[in-house]
Amino acid sequence: MKRREFMKKAGFGLTAVASASIVPSALRSQETSLPNIKWRLASSFPKSLEIIYNGAEVLSRRILELTGGRFEIKAFPAGELAPPNGVLDAVEKSTVECGHTCSYYYHGKNKAFSLDTAIPFGLNARQMNAWCYYGGGLALSREFFAKYNIINFPGGNTGTQMGGWFSKEINGLNDIKGLKIRIPGFGAEIFSSLGAIVQRDMASADIYPAFAGGALDAAELVGPYDDEKQGLYKVAQFYYYPGWWEPEGRMAFYVNKGQWEQLPASYKAAFEAASAEVDALMLANYDAWNPSAIQRLVQKGVKLRRYPDDVMKAAYNTAQKIYTAESSKNPDFRKIFDSMHGFQRTSDIWNKMAENTLANFMQSLM
């Protein structure tokens, strides 16, 4: 593969130029007029979700360093510039220049947004990166986001999430019937189809009292490090795994297209490089801090439970029906999903071989 083709596949399309030899002079000619630029970033996250929220702070710091302090992005937590699920609108309308959010918050507008974050039984974190950068995924999702006047950048990942907090054990499919669970998006559709009573939009702050008052039997959150701080183990002692509706959980940076186009090439490069760095660091951060958090939770009396096989299988089959139905009526969804799904099939075969055989061997020794 030629270098130009490699660069293109590597997702450098926005700022890449034709050959290395013309870069220096092209960029130098702009340098005499590099502007001071101040942007605001609307985060969908509170500061208490520190690993995720800090993604925006790390982005901001790195861009300041890279641009000699000229390009300053100030991050604001959820609610200050936009509500958590209002970042898409705010960036689309250029109320703010950029945001940090989860695209599946906009599932209600178009279910194709969920493909940018996570779908049940979909790609894991490494597969998501591989598909985005070298499997055409980022190009496809950018085509979709262009309809909203937005350029999207991968902006962090949680890895596979946990499967939620339950006040009673789930021993099989029958126990899902009538279960009162708080869960959004495709996960909600699957649980609903399996007979659960689903709360899609309950605010985080309302979850704990809802458990205490009996209005909830179960709730999905994130993973051990974030969940420990919420304290749900005091009202729901069973902690299920795996979070099959989030095999990974990807954040995204959104940039208003008009604002982006006004940036000098070196500032665009700074945003791209810094967001790629945040994307990798956030996953590393979760991978480093979740292991001790799960141990602390167990010490506090939390009981770990694996989802029963019949629940997993029924959920998987329901997910495939939902994807087929959505694909038949939503061309945005179909186009991205088909690419993602095709990628996953061959990727899963390869992962089963070297990566997972070794992981299973290591874990068999514990």
Next chain:
Amino acid sequence: MKRREFMKKAGFGLTAVASASIVPSALRSQETSLPNIKWRLASSFPKSLEIIYNGAEVLSRRILELTGGRFEIKAFPAGELAPPNGVLDAVEKSTVECGHTCSYYYHGKNKAFSLDTAIPFGLNARQMNAWCYYGGGLALSREFFAKYNIINFPGGNTGTQMGGWFSKEINGLNDIKGLKIRIPGFGAEIFSSLGAIVQRDMASADIYPAFAGGALDAAELVGPYDDEKQGLYKVAQFYYYPGWWEPEGRMAFYVNKGQWEQLPASYKAAFEAASAEVDALMLANYDAWNPSAIQRLVQKGVKLRRYPDDVMKAAYNTAQKIYTAESSKNPDFRKIFDSMHGFQRTSDIWNKMAENTLANFMQSLM
């Protein structure tokens, strides 16, 4: 956690400053005198290992973009500025300003170098990132590299490699005895301890004729995408997995310390951000291109085989003995290994839960 503490844990120690408010003016004051800098990079890799070699090209391109063309790093393939295993010396002595290499090429100098690349039954790619950036790993390895006048940066990853090409089947430990295998580093020590006849330093170009002439029964390479081009399947039809001696395979960028210290802060930031981006992109690239390569190899008649359990277990036990022996006589090794090993224990428990339960479920459907 406070932001300063987070930034420190995130490995931003080299360029981080105390608070965002002082960054702009501090950096602006330097900007009037930003120099044009040209560096040469000695790669340990040939252009034919395109995914790895291109890591240096992507780094170079991104740094050019980020610095307005002022900081130019020209990459040279293996042998042009230094031999593949001569990059450490060349950077240490400032013969070249920087390099792109695998630290385990320097296993013969000090076995602690292997901890920067991969060790048998060690961390996988995500764990390596987590340990480096948030588990103290990068700080420890930099302490070690400082003895060689070098600052090291994570510079790409292959993921779990394959377990090598064999001209005959291995049905158990007995088949390892007398096996003529080409493998370097700790893998060589384990195979040797299990009774194999080990070729540690055979050049890549000599492998194919050695198989054809009967001087080799087995050879370790990388993974499907790279190995397909070597064509060993024509002389060795069995392709074993997993590559238990490389649960991940990390590349590194080396920078001469004196050269690094002469860089303006924004150029240091550019190198850090660009190398972090390369690190993430290379793994995504392998994850994207290996799946179709393994399918093509199977179509060409390659027979996939899993290492027998008794070989895996004997290799694991031998590895632990080697680590204990090395730790007892090599304080550099012990200090880094203890940190890595402690991290792995809690990390494997967590990975078994959400991430691997879901991966195994998905793969059970195939």
